[in-house]
Amino acid sequence: MERPSRLLLLSELRVRNAAHSVSLSRSLLTWKRRGSSPLYHPFRPRFCLPRLRRRSDSGSCHIVPVSEIISVREEDEENGSGRRDDGSWKKIKERDVKDCRQAFTVLYVERSGQHRWRCAEVTFTCSDTTLCQRWISNIREQLAAIASRPRRLLVYINPFGGKRQGKRVYEQKVAPLFLQAGIFTDVIVTEYANHARDHLRTEAELKQFDGVVCVGGDGMFSEIVHGLIWRTQIDGGVDVNCPDEALLPCSLRIGIIPAGSTDCICFATVGTNDPVTSALHIIVGDSQPMDVCSVHHNNTFLRYSVSLLGYGFYGDVLTDSERKRWMGPARYDFSGVKMFLTHHYYEGTVSYLPARGILGTPRDTARCRSGCVVCQRNGQLLSERAERYETDEGPDGETEREWRTIRGKFLAINAASMSCACPRSPKGLSPAAHLADGTTDLILVRKCSRFDFLRHLLRHTSKDDQFDMTFVEVHRVRRFRFAPRHCQSDSDLELDLQENGKRQIFSQICRDHPACGCAPSYSSWNCDGEILTHTAIDVRVHCQLVKLFARGIEEPAVFEDLTNPCAI
Numbered sequence: 175m176e177r178p179s180r181l182l183l184l185s186e187l188r189v190r191n192a193a194h195s196v197s198l199s200r201s202l203l204t205w206k207r208r209g210s211s212p213l214y215h216p217f218r219p220r221f222c223l224p225r226l227r228r229r230s231d232s233g234s235c236h237i238v239p240v241s242e243i244i245s246v247r248e249e250d251e252e253n254g255s256g257r258r259d260d261g262s263w264k265k266i267k268e269r270d271v272k273d274c275r276q277a278f279t280v281l282y283v284e285r286s287g288q289h290r291w292r293c294a295e296v297t298f299t300c301s302d303t304t305l306c307q308r309w310i311s312n313i314r315e316q317l318a319a320i321a322s323r324p325r326r327l328l329v330y331i332n333p334f335g336g337k338r339q340g341k342r343v344y345e346q347k348v349a350p351l352f353l354q355a356g357i358f359t360d361v362i363v364t365e366y367a368n369h370a371r372d373h374l375r376t377e378a379e380l381k382q383f384d385g386v387v388c389v390g391g392d393g394m395f396s397e398i399v400h401g402l403i404w405r406t407q408i409d410g411g412v413d414v415n416c417p418d419e420a421l422l423p424c425s426l427r428i429g430i431i432p433a434g435s436t437d438c439i440c441f442a443t444v445g446t447n448d449p450v451t452s453a454l455h456i457i458v459g460d461s462q463p464m465d466v467c468s469v470h471h472n473n474t475f476l477r478y479s480v481s482l483l484g485y486g487f488y489g490d491v492l493t494d495s496e497r498k499r500w501m502g503p504a505r506y507d508f509s510g511v512k513m514f515l516t517h518h519y520y521e522g523t524v525s526y527l528p529a530r531g532i533l534g535t536p537r538d539t540a541r542c543r544s545g546c547v548v549c550q551r552n553g554q555l556l557s558e559r560a561e562r563y564e565t566d567e568g569p570d571g572e573t574e575r576e577w578r579t580i581r582g583k584f585l586a587i588n589a590a591s592m593s594c595a596c597p598r599s600p601k602g603l604s605p606a607a608h609l610a611d612g613t614t615d616l617i618l619v620r621k622c623s624r625f626d627f628l629r630h631l632l633r634h635t636s637k638d639d640q641f642d643m644t645f646v647e648v649h650r651v652r653r654f655r656f657a658p659r660h661c662q663s664d665s666d667l668e669l670d671l672q673e674n675g676k677r678q679i680f681s682q683i684c685r686d687h688p689a690c691g692c693a694p695s696y697s698s699w700n701c702d703g704e705i706l707t708h709t710a711i712d713v714r715v716h717c718q719l720v721k722l723f724a725r726g727i728e729e730p731a732v733f734e735d736l737t738n739p740c741a742i
C-alpha cells in the first residue's frame with residue numbers, strides 16, 4: 175500500500191477563475207475545486223493508489239503523480255501576451271491575461287485510452303508573486319530530484335523507415351516535448367543503413383548521454399541494440415563470438431519513437447505505436463528491461479534479436495518484401511498473401527533447452543504487463559543461477575541430457591522473445607511471452623494444409639488460441655539450435671540417406687535445377703526484420719540485457735472509485 179507523503183505546499187489557487195485547493199507532496203500534485211466535498215487529507219487511512227492507476231479524475235478533483243509531471247512553466251508578463259516558453263504562440267483568453275502575472279502552468283501526462291498518453295496542462299493563478307515562485311521552485315526541485323529522468327539524449331532518425339515520416343514526426347511531435355521537459359538532444363539523421371550502429375560502436379561519446387533514442391522501426395531499433403551491446407562487450411573485454419559467454423548488460427536506456435513498418439517492439443513495450451506516448455515515456459524516465467537473443471553460426475556471431483526470429487513463413491515474407499520496400503508497410507501484407515499461397519515447407523532439426531524452474535508457460539492466460547512479477551522473479555532466479563555457475567554448474571544450469579530434439583517438415587519455426595504484439599496482431603505471435611524473463615517461446619508449425627495454416631494465422635487476430643492445433647507446438651526455451659536438412663552433420667546425413675536415399679538425391683537435384691518447380695530446401699531467418707546470412711544457427715537468450723524507456727503495457731484501472739482519494 176502506497177502511503178502519501180508529507181505535504182510540501184497547500185494553497186488556495188485559481189484554475190480557470192475558480193478557487194481550488196491545491197496541494198503538493200513528494201509524490202502527488204492535487205487540485206480540487208473549493209465548495210464541493212472537503213479536500214482529501216493525505217494522512218487518512220484507506221488511501222491506496224494502485225500502481226497502474228495513479229491519476230484519477232472525479233468531477234473537479236485532479237491527482238497527478240509528481241513522476242508524471244513533464245515540466246512547470248512560469249506565465250510571466252510576456253507569456254501573458256500569449257507567448258510560450260518555447261517561443262511558440264498560444265491562444266489565451268482575455269480573462270486569463272490579467273491574472274497571468276502570477277500564474278504558472280504545469281504540463282503533465284494524461285491517459286487518453288488504448289495506452290495512449292497525452293501532454294495536458296493546467297494553469298494556476300496565485301494571489302501574489304512570492305507564492306507563485308514558491309510553487310514553481312518547489313515543483314522544479316521535485317522534478318530535478320527524479321534521478322531516473324534523462325537530461326541528455328542521443329537521437330538517431332531513420333528518414334526512410336515506414337512511410338518515410340521519421341524526420342517530420344520527430345521535429346513536429348517529439349522535439350517540442352523534449353524542449354518543454356528541458357532535455358538536451360544531439361540529433362543524427364542517418365545517411366545509410368548501419369550508420370547508427372557503427373556510430374554507436376566506435377565514435378559516439380556515450381558518457382555524456384543518459385540514453386539513446388531511435389526514430390524508426392524495428393530495424394532501426396535493432397541497429398541501436400547492436401551498437402550498444404557491441405560497445406559494452408568491447409569495453410568489457412567479452413568475446414562476442416563465443417555463444418557460451420555471458421554478455422554484459424548495457425547501462426544506457428533506449429527510447430523508441432515509432433516510425434517504422436511493424437513497430438512491434440514499441441507496441442509490445444508501451445502498448446501502442448504512438449510517437450507522443452513514446453516521447454512521454456522517455457521524458458518521465460521509465461525503465462523496462464528486455465531479453466536479447468544472441469544468434470551464432472559455428473561459433474561465429476551473426477546478430478542479436480529481441481522480437482522475432484522466424485524461419486519459413488516469416489523468413490520468406492521478409493525476403494520477398496525487401497524487394498518491395500517502395501510499397502512501405504503494405505509490403506508485408508502483399509508478401510504475406512503471396513507466401514501464404516506459395517505454401518513452402520522446410521525440413522530440418524530443431525534442438526532446444528527447455529526453460530526449467532522458472533515461472534510461466536507459453537499457454538498461460540496471464541500476460542506480461544507493467545511491473546510483471548514473472549519477469550522480476552525469473553530475472554532474480556537466473557542471476558542467482560549464473561552466480562552458482564561461477565563455481566560448479568554449466569551455463570544456464572544446463573546439462574546435455576536436458577536438450578530435446580525434433581525433426582520434421584515445418585511451415586514456420588518462430589522464436590518470440592516477447593509477445594510480438596503489433597497493429598496487425600494486437601495479441602502477438604506468442605501472447606503469453608515475457609519481455610524480460612530470460613526465455614523465448616519456440617513455436618513450431620508443422621506442414622499442414624493451406625486451410626489449416628490460414629486458420630492458424632487468423633487466430634493471431636482473434637481471441638482463439640493459435641497454439642491449440644494439432645500441427646502447432648510451443649516450448650518456452652533458454653537456448654535452441656536449428657539445422658536445415660541439407661546442412662546437418664555427416665552422421666545425420668548418413669542416417670537420412672539410409673532412411674530415404676532416393677528422396678535425398680532428388681531433392682539435391684531439384685535444388686540445383688529450380689526450373690523443375692519443386693519446393694526449395696532452404697528458407698532464411700527473419701531476425702527482427704533483417705535476413706540472416708546462415709540457416710544453421712545457435713540461439714541463446716540473455717536475460718534483461720538491455721533497458722528501454724518504457725514501463726510495459728499498463729493494465730486498465732479497476733476499482734477506480736475506491737482508490738480516488740477525492741471521493742473519500
Ligand SMILES: CCCCCCCCCCCCC/C=C/[C@@H](O)[C@H](COP(=O)(O)O)NC(=O)CCCCCCCCCCCCCCC
Binds near residue numbers: 393435488
Ligand atoms: C490472415 C491474417 C493473418 C495475420 C497474421 C499476422 C501475424 C503477425 C505477426 C507479426 C509478428 C511481427 C514480429 C515483428 C517483426 C519485425 O521485427 C519485423 C521488422 O519490422 P520493421 O519493418 O518495422 O523493421 N517485421 C516483420 O518481419 C514483418 C512480419 C509481418 C508479417 C505479416 C504477415 C501478414 C500475413 C498475411 C497472411 C495473409 C493470408 C491471407 C490469405 C488469403
Ligand SMILES: Nc1ncnc2c1ncn2[C@@H]1O[C@H](COP(=O)(O)OP(=O)(O)O)[C@@H](O)[C@H]1O
Binds near residue numbers: 363368
Ligand atoms: N539513412 C538510411 N538509408 C537507408 N537505410 C537506412 C538508413 N537508416 C537506417 N536504415 C536501415 O533501414 C532499415 C529499415 O529501417 P526501419 O526504421 O526499421 O524501417 P521499416 O520498419 O520500414 O523497416 C533498417 O535495416 C536500417 O538499418
Ligand SMILES: [Ca+2]
Binds near residue numbers: 591607611612613614
Ligand atoms: Ca522473454
